[in-house]
Amino acid sequence: MSRHSPFHERTAALCTSYRWKEWAGYHAVCSYDTSVEREYFAFRHAAGLLDASPLIKYDVRGPDAAAYLSRLSVRRIDKLAVGRVVYCCWVDDRGHVIDDGTIARLDEDAYRVTTGEPELWWLEQNRRGYDVSVEETTHRYGVLALQGPSSGAILSAVTGTDLTGLRYFGLTSARLADRDVLVSRTGYTGDLGYEVWVEAEHALPVWDTLMTEGRAYGIVPAGLDALDVTRIEAGYLLLGIDYKSAPRCLIDAQKSSPYEIGLGWMVQLDREPFIGQAALRAEKERGSEWALVGLDVSWTALEALYERHGLPPSLATHAWRTAAPLYDGKRQIGQATSGTWSPTLKRNLALATVRRGYDRVGTRIEIETTVEYRRHTIPATVVDRPFFDPERRRS
Template sequence: MMRSSSIKAGPDHVDFKEVLAPTPFQDRVDSYSLTQDWASWNGYKTAKTYDTLASEYFAIRSTCGVMDLTPMEKYRVGGPDALHFLNRLVTRDISGLQPNRVTYVVWCNDEGKVLDDGTIFSLGGGEYRLCSQHHQLDWLLISSLGFDVTIEEETHSIAALAVQGPTSYSVLSAAGIQELNGLKPFGMINARVNGIECMVSRTGFTGDLGYEIWIDPSNASAIWDAIFALKEQGLFDIRPTGLGALEMVRIEAGFILPGDDFNTAETAIRADHDRSPYELGLGWLVNLQKCYFTGKRALFAEFARPIRRKLVRLSIEGNKPPKDAFLYDRKGGGRIGTIKSCVWSPILKTNVSMADIEYDKGAPPKQIWAEIYYQKELEWRATWAQCRLSIKPFWVHQRSSATPPQKY
């Protein structure tokens, strides 16, 4: 029930001078890093880039990218009331979640404002794994009052590696996982690689064909080596990818990032700076028919009112980066929102973004214009660019859902 007080994963001894904790893959990650460009992800030392952003991005979109995702918060939920407990926590009805299936969820506070998003893995035998972007143990423990559940943080005791991209299926098959051909998106299997037990799920944050491998931290290096051995043999181009490339592909795929695209309810201080699932375009995750869940009363009331604002996908004309740009209802008109995160999409040849905009009587603005500030030879300039709402993710490819996937 308690959070482990020491970091079990990684080397036995963590030097006090180390500001960021190493992950179980740290030896391998370090040896591949040319840029030594690090960031903190939940306190772990995480690569932003290994060599160049472009090569890593194209590895994910054209061949195979491998990313250490151990720092993602992971919780094991078990006990007789586990399903009941989770179903009260999240807005979606997960009572039908079958063993070896995964589902995407958000959860809210009493006011119906989103605390975080994540995935629930049904591990079978009434056991579940909840993965989240931010630390949620305190909220989970508070939520457990009155339920016969066990909650264990396993962020430090489960290592995870994402293998994403068009050839990921072939790579993992070549690495010895034979059961992948029937594995559908959001499914998972138990498998062995070189005799090492692992759990493989067909999940990811790239919008592409891809898998995530879940293992004991002691096997981290061995799994990494087993995959990169295929590259050494010249069979596939496999590259480690960092947070920079992930940011590009996740925006293309239309995935939101709590804390970046919106303030999570626990971190929002000013009134109106938190967001409901409807305001994040995640209304499809809210099941108002479900008997009860936290935030239902507030969301029911909100559902009946015209929506006031929404986090939307916007593509922006031109080639100027619309970073942090204000949005207006016409050129020089009234301000209606801001860009939250944006990226130049190499594959789509356009700027794509997540933007928070005001709706008028439940309807999106007829026009959206971004005022973009940019530098030319150290001189600041401003320009206007028209934006287009994108209902669907900017980038979708049929290979991400094809079962069995195409073999290379």
């Protein structure tokens, strides 16, 4: 049975669609309205408020915390300054990705790690020899993602602090509704956005204050469906969908290295030993079998295909995550793992894993699509990720 988030009282009252799903053992709202549009556009044009409390959290403390996390991660953590957050992934000995998430440096010897799946076993397993403690704190905090162009103005107003100066991936403490909160300039929408961390017992007043004060700035409570559209526009991966967690795979073919899922940029090979180092070095030298790419699926071709059936073109209003095969002629060369119609870009987007050689921007391939129960293929082009990258995300 799923748990209630500390904001449940408020989210449940607003969720008129009754559309919920399970997220890491919690009830989570898919969309408050039956339609996802209003929430999506809040993320892109004003501010969407998403209950992200189910995010799995571990607090890592102790004098060796920096060294310990550096050994675990594909990028250096010991250089991370207090008040900074970093996006990271973790691999096993063979260089296969276990999970991805963020690491925030709260203090000299204190870090907070977030993951997509529960990874305590792994954090514990590798703790030997380090003077650190690892504690799961998922249930102790409520987390609200406030994302969108007006998120900075709202948070500045409710905290009485100018947070617009908080840099991308920065972290600061603040007072909100007379409670201590942490505010990080992070998110999963590819837009200007923040996450607010509050102790669970103080969750409701924080929600109420944000909703009341945010009204003038167009705040809208938003669910996971809207988030899914924005994260694909931003080109962000989803564990379990766009790649699989290595220890949860039954066969090797399901596993991926960071290089194969577009996270090669974060791998820092030349440093103290870290888990997976040798395997990753070897892969870098020999080249990877697979690559993760962004696809622009031809709208003109889709429209023409529907037209042949005498139908107007139609697309799901939600992002999809039922994989579709990709072809070069008759040869299957990969799969699109998730995708969406981008209401902002007016383009039909997908994230895909393709064989080496098909990952160059501009490469034309074909994607399977079904119209009236019949299978067809239509052209798709490899394009740059992120698909949508407003300046305000980093500025």
